[in-house]
Amino acid sequence: MTAEPAEPAGAPPGWSYNPSSWPQRLPLIGVALVGLGIAGYLALYQWGVFGSVFEPFFGDGSRRILHSSVSRLLPIPDAALGALGYVLDAVSGAVGGERRWRTLPWVVIVFGVAVGPLGAVSILLVILQPVAFHAWCTLCLASAVISVLMIGPAMDELLASLQYLARVRREGGSTWRAFRGGG
């Protein structure tokens, strides 16, 4: 390595901070829980638990979106799937200690995979709302914003774990064992 300043305790080699530290992870867990609240509320509406849905801006937009054909493509309402995604985000964000980028790479990778595609699906749904149904849904947009906000801040930890696995591979170690947290 070149003469670079030493990384702080717990940080991956060559990093200026530890992406698995609680100050890095807690905000993401908190945001995921807010997303869970929103998506859970929308899912309950789609299941008919609530007779009406909060919609301050777009008239009957939320009602049309949440009862659209796309929302019923799967056996469960799309908001319920979103809620499950946020649960996975929060749980995989919370499991493991402050060195989990190295001790539990598979959890970090599950976390990254949960955050990334959930955000991508959210963007797709935001495009579909007005294009396919000529309507907007305030809380759906709020959930999409949350999903997208999580992506960038979550990817640093994924990068640290992937770098660790690449390092193990280069040094001739078992990537599989390291992936499961045996490194």
Add this chain to the structure above:
Amino acid sequence: MAAHAVVVALGLWLMASPAVLGLTGAARVAALVAGPLIAALGVIALSEVTRGVRWANVVLGAALALAGILVAQPWPGHVSAVAAGLLTAALSLARGRVTGRYGGGWRAVVGGEEAPPREAGG
């Protein structure tokens, strides 16, 4: 960083522009597809580790500007799409400040040998 925040605002404007400018047909769809993509990628590019997604916005912005020229629409629509597209592409060319160090970034993952001491994003 500031550049990508402006890009986010441009994406949000594109999402609102069909209603504000009365766009219909292909012009409306172009704005409603490009808008959320540009805004979302702009948000992701705000993070240093994922700064590299700005290159997708360079392409998207250029494509939107081209569509703004080719797709028939009232002149405010042409102006909006071309201006927002060119601005998005130009601003997304800016890498911006990267203050953190990331152990060689994504190159350290895909590179077969010891990664060069280059930082994340790009």
